[in-house]
Amino acid sequence: MHKDDVKRLIGQCRELIDAVYEGDPQTISDRALSLQSFLDARNKTKVIFRKFKQGGDIIAFFPELPGTNSPNTCMNYMHIGQHGHGDANCGHTIPAKRAEYMPLLKELRSIGYNLEIVNKFAPAHRAKRVAELDRKYKA
Numbered sequence: 001m002h003k004d005d006v007k008r009l010i011g012q013c014r015e016l017i018d019a020v021y022e023g024d025p026q027t028i029s030d031r032a033l034s035l036q037s038f039l040d041a042r043n044k045t046k047v048i049f050r051k052f053k054q055g056g057d058i059i060a061f062f063p064e065l066p067g068t069n070s071p072n073t074c075m076n077y078m079h080i081g082q083h084g085h086g087d088a089n090c091g092h093t094i095p096a097k098r099a100e101y102m103p104l105l106k107e108l109r110s111i112g113y114n115l116e117i118v119n120k121f122a123p124a125h126r127a128k129r130v131a132e133l134d135r136k137y138k139a
Contacts, residue, residue, distance in 0.1 A: 044116035049101035050093035063125035071130045
């Protein structure tokens, strides 16, 4: 988290604590919603929508979430089968168009995902998977 984000988070927490001490329900609610909005924006799951060349099924890749204990895999999701894991290379797919992935996007949101759509895999995504695996297996 960036230093400015931490300062903003601390400020919002202090405002919420002050509101609780003052006891005004509307102020407490306003401060809590503001803090929740900030946290929601920071906790988005990156997703890449792809379409299989054969069959045309749409798949959602979560490029920062490890699929197995290998950094070359990531979590994915499809209508049928739902959560799974696979090779982050995804050479047997092409980018999905917005109209093609909208039903899957709606399904993911309906089960609680707060998503940030990205267009392609980046080296930073693999670095996040490696860091997560290091954290998981060193604990």
